[in-house]
Amino acid sequence: xxxxxALASRIAATLASNEEVxxxxxxxxxxxNVGCAAVTSVxxxxxxxxxxxxxxxxLRPREGVPTLEAELFDGSGALDLVWLGRRTIEGIEPGxxxxxxxxxxxxxxxxxxxxxxxxxxxxxxxxx
Numbered sequence: 001x002x003x004x005x006a007l008a009s010r011i012a013a014t015l016a017s018n019e020e021v022x023x024x025x026x027x028x029x030x031x032x033n034v035g036c037a038a039v040t041s042v043x044x045x046x047x048x049x050x051x052x053x054x055x056x057x058x059l060r061p062r063e064g065v066p067t068l069e070a071e072l073f074d075g076s077g078a079l080d081l082v083w084l085g086r087r088t089i090e091g092i093e094p095g096x097x098x099x100x101x102x103x104x105x106x107x108x109x110x111x112x113x114x115x116x117x118x119x120x121x122x123x124x125x126x127x128x
Contacts, residue, residue, distance in 0.1 A: 046103070081112075099118065
């Protein structure tokens with residue numbers, strides 16, 4: 001790498017917003033997962049496997065049925081995860097890294113996956 005391109009990279013990193021840096025960091029971490037795609041690249045109405053961090057987790061009943069909902073973010077976009085009939089799932093909490101697999105569909109203009117298969121990933125600093 002030339003001195004000029006190194007300097008340009010350093011200036012760009014310095015001027016990048018916190019959101020851009022966060023997006024880049026999350027995308028880099030998610031891309032380490034073999035077989036996982038970026039959230040925005042998984043076509044609607046198809047099975048997908050993605051990895052990212054849970055930004056929010058809420059209990060939101062749907063038609064009287066307890067429903068646990070979480071938002072997964074991978075740097076490219078967000079994916080809503082919905083577990084029907086569940087009030088809590090051990091380990092599903094904001095800030096947790098997770099890998100999920102399931103059918104991606106559109107619910108009110110948002111990418112959503114119902115009852116996905118999931119694998120909790122270690123937090124930074126935890127043993128694997």
